[in-house]
Amino acid sequence: RRDLLLGLPALGLGAFALGGCAQAGATTDVENVLSISLNQTESHPSFSALSFFGEQLAEATEGRWGARVYANESLGAQQEVVQLVSDGAVDMAVISSTQVENLSMDFRPLNLPGAFESIDHQLAVLSDESIVGELFASLEPTHRLRVLGGFTQGSRHVYTDRGPIEGPEDLAGLKIRVQESDVFMALMRALGGSPTPMAYGEVYTALQAGVLNGAENNEVSYVTQRHYEIAPYFTLTNHLVGLDYVMANVDRIEEMDEADQQAYADTFAAAQEEFVRLWIAETDASTQQMLDAGVEINEPDPEAFGPAIEEVGRTFLESAEDEGMYRAVQAVAESMGEENA
């Protein structure tokens, strides 16, 4: 895949998409088209928000800059793509926080269960420069990567080909796909299942082949990836509120003049707001689709999984720096609680 991509400048990256779903997510008639890699389908809110970003960017820069979103892992799975963005072969990508942790452990405190209490809490942390400012800039000197911001993954839950799942004993011996991450491996063990790390785009086929008995994700991914067709037992484990980062190659951004760089940042901020609006609507719509499709949604006793999940959060706080960041994140939740009181 990498060889293919490195050959692309000669072809023009645009030509790459023409075979498939030609214009989806594209901005037409712009001078410079940024390539954005996404592992989701075109019905996912990330696709819509990034397509909106491309259109708005073209407008704001009077056609000097735009973007095209390559959906369905067509440029590669996240673990490879993050490297392609770092190398400048791809301009931007949505990368799950688990993969970013594989580049820098400084991101880990934000990946732990218990870090974010809710989507609102996560959004408040993402806009708190004192917590994320240095962190988000830290990959620039080492990897040429800039974190533009985040798209929430909402609450993640476990789903299986059998059920109902009431507690860890019901997951014993079941092979459950997790993201390629130590935290997720440990988390799945704590939940009682056998963790099987795998790229997102391979899960459907692995479920179908019986290599997996289940996976864990949010309602929107469960529905857009059609995992419910094979694993129709959805257990509200609420094990954590996940986060996707939108990352860009810094050298590519710096090709823009100053005014266009400002337009780029402002347009991204608008796309992030658009994403939140879409996310909330799509989570509700997905839940409805699940019910319509006959998915069995089970809400186990919070005590069944809760203490084991919390324990994983504590185990992975290894250094004083990590603890400091984790505490700063908790403090945001506390101050939100006080405001609402």
Ligand code: GCU
């Ligand atoms: C979510 C998330 C993706 C991630 C996926 C996964 O869908 O938005 O970025 O890749 O989970 O479980 O791998």
